[in-house]
Amino acid sequence: MEAFLFILFGAIAVGASIMVVTRKHPLASALHLILAMAAVAALFVLRDAHFLAAVQMIVYAGAVVVLFVFVIMLINVPEDRLPVERITLFRFAAVIAAGFLVVEGALVAGRFGMPGGHVAGGGTLEAVGRALFTDYLLAFEITSVLLLAAVIGAITLAKKKI
Amino acid sequence: MTGPLFDLAVVLIRIGVVFSFCMGLVMVFVWAERKGAAYIQDRRGPNRASILGWTAWGMFHPLADAIKFLFKEDFVPDNAHRAYYVIAPMFVIAPVILSVAVIPFGPDVSIFGRRVMLQIADLNMGFLYVLAVSGMTVYGIVLGGWASGSKYPLLGGLRSAAQMLSYEVSMGLSLVGIFMVFESVRLSHIVLEQGELLFGVIPKWGVFVQPIGFILFLTAQYAEANRTPFDLPEGDSELVGGYHTEYGSFKFSMFMMGEYLHMVVSSVIVATLFFGGWQFPYLHDTGFLFPGGFSVSLPEIVVLLMRCGSIFVKSLFFTWMYVWVRWTIPRFRYDQVMRLGWKVLLPLSLANVFVTGLVLLLLER
Numbered sequence: 115m116e117a118f119l120f121i122l123f124g125a126i127a128v129g130a131s132i133m134v135v136t137r138k139h140p141l142a143s144a145l146h147l148i149l150a151m152a153a154v155a156a157l158f159v160l161r162d163a164h165f166l167a168a169v170q171m172i173v174y175a176g177a178v179v180v181l182f183v184f185v186i187m188l189i190n191v192p193e194d195r196l197p198v199e200r201i202t203l204f205r206f207a208a209v210i211a212a213g214f215l216v217v218e219g220a221l222v223a224g225r226f227g228m229p230g231g232h233v234a235g236g237g238t239l240e241a242v243g244r245a246l247f248t249d250y251l252l253a254f255e256i257t258s259v260l261l262l263a264a265v266i267g268a269i270t271l272a273k274k275k276i
Numbered sequence: 277m278t279g280p281l282f283d284l285a286v287v288l289i290r291i292g293v294v295f296s297f298c299m300g301l302v303m304v305f306v307w308a309e310r311k312g313a314a315y316i317q318d319r320r321g322p323n324r325a326s327i328l329g330w331t332a333w334g335m336f337h338p339l340a341d342a343i344k345f346l347f348k349e350d351f352v353p354d355n356a357h358r359a360y361y362v363i364a365p366m367f368v369i370a371p372v373i374l375s376v377a378v379i380p381f382g383p384d385v386s387i388f389g390r391r392v393m394l395q396i397a398d399l400n401m402g403f404l405y406v407l408a409v410s411g412m413t414v415y416g417i418v419l420g421g422w423a424s425g426s427k428y429p430l431l432g433g434l435r436s437a438a439q440m441l442s443y444e445v446s447m448g449l450s451l452v453g454i455f456m457v458f459e460s461v462r463l464s465h466i467v468l469e470q471g472e473l474l475f476g477v478i479p480k481w482g483v484f485v486q487p488i489g490f491i492l493f494l495t496a497q498y499a500e501a502n503r504t505p506f507d508l509p510e511g512d513s514e515l516v517g518g519y520h521t522e523y524g525s526f527k528f529s530m531f532m533m534g535e536y537l538h539m540v541v542s543s544v545i546v547a548t549l550f551f552g553g554w555q556f557p558y559l560h561d562t563g564f565l566f567p568g569g570f571s572v573s574l575p576e577i578v579v580l581l582m583r584c585g586s587i588f589v590k591s592l593f594f595t596w597m598y599v600w601v602r603w604t605i606p607r608f609r610y611d612q613v614m615r616l617g618w619k620v621l622l623p624l625s626l627a628n629v630f631v632t633g634l635v636l637l638l639l640e641r
Contacts (some may be wrong), residue, residue: 145360164399168405176411184438185393187421187422239401
């Protein structure tokens with residue numbers, strides 16, 4: 115059952131990601147991006163990483179992509195003025211290279227074996243919270259300072275007069 | 277009865293009951309809205325639809341509306357982006373239905389010697405699941421606005437995207453205090469904790485331990501549900517009908533249903549987090565036990581019914597409050613909505629988190 119769900123959601127994630135880069139209209143890409151993120155969240159749930167799955171949905175699918183959609187709608191390029199992308203030799207080669215990368219990844223993964231079963235309470239809210247505020251407190255605080263710097267930077271860029 | 281089959285039946289029955297409970301409440305809500313609006317404005321309200329001469333106080337009007345919507349022409353405007361136009365109403369209604377799954381409607385009961393919880397799924401991430409799922413409704417509104425291929429809906433969709441994002445932040449933060457006090461995000465655990473007494477007298481309900489969090493959360497919920505005084509996305513005096521201007525027949529009805537369902541679910545959530553969920557004040561497993569030592573013992577089935585009835589009554593009260601607020605307070609201006617969200621609600625909810633943490637730390641000492 116778990117293997118079946120893994121293959122199902124994995125296939126959805128891969129398929130949706132391919133659609134993100136191949137769709138002509140940016141809004142279609144954004145919608146497929148949501149689908150891909152939801153599928154990845156489902157994969158997190160299968161690995162018992164409930165907190166990560168929830169955050170994935172709240173932050174990425176629920177907020178970041180909304181902003182993408184917001185911008186796409188605000189610019190609202192008419193359908194006939196959208197740029198047409200062509201298949202060039204370079205892009206064709208890139209797809210082949212990506213195929214090699216997948217094969218290589220599979221070989222490496224096969225050599226080391228998949229990460230073993232579930233860690234007890236590994237991804238629950240309690241476990242993540244405890245790890246974050248004890249062992250990784252310094253990293254957590256530094257990340258928050260980094261985010262603060264990004265926020266200040268965004269405000270200075272957006273506003274001419276503060 | 278065999279084990280797995282019994283479990284499957286229980287799961288299906290739970291889903292069916294919760295779904296029809298919410299849909300039924302939507303119908304009652306639509307009726308209460310029209311009737312309540314009428315009484316607040318000193319009118320009589322709907323009183324004509326009847327079955328065999330019986331009007332049931334206008335209760336048949338929502339039914340007549342639904343039938344009318346079903347039989348209208350299913351129309352897609354020429355300028356619309358067809359596929360998006362069709363999926364937009366589904367995006368509004370599906371996430372809201374999904375988010376009911378984690379709400380406990382009663383304590384665990386034993387049926388045929390098995391423990392059965394009156395909750396579809398008791399997830400570890402609890403309320404985070406509600407936040408994650410209900411965040412998807414914004415796409416329905418935004419897509420509906422954009423796909424209609426018309427200016428007013430586009431403006432409505434844009435407004436709604438900005439508004440829902442802004443209020444989602446303070447909605448999440450206003451609940452952090454509750455999670456800190458009850459030390460869990462699991463809704464079943466939060467409801468169990470609320471059965472205890474504060475200072476041995478008042479029930480330890482969320483609203484008594486987190487009064488500010490309650491007001492902040494309720495305000496954010498009104499904004500999230502696009503409800504007056506925050507109904508800018510469909511402000512009819514400026515945008516005709518907002519994001520659903522170009523919608524007709526059952527697709528419009530789905531937008532309406534999604535909106536009312538959203539309010540029903542948020543009323544149930546407010547009742548669960550801040551008003552004890554299925555807990556009845558001073559009611560224990562065996563009967564009433566009042567602070568003075570006075571006690572009344574009740575049979576188990578009566579206790580269960582009182583508890584399930586308790587969350588029902590609380591939810592009804594908060595749905596009524598939606599009606600009450602809508603017909604009392606006029607719509608805000610857009611900049612006022614934004615200012616309230618970012619400059620009032622957000623700092624207040626952050627301060628609430630800080631003060632809650634401080635008090636908890638001092639109590640621990």
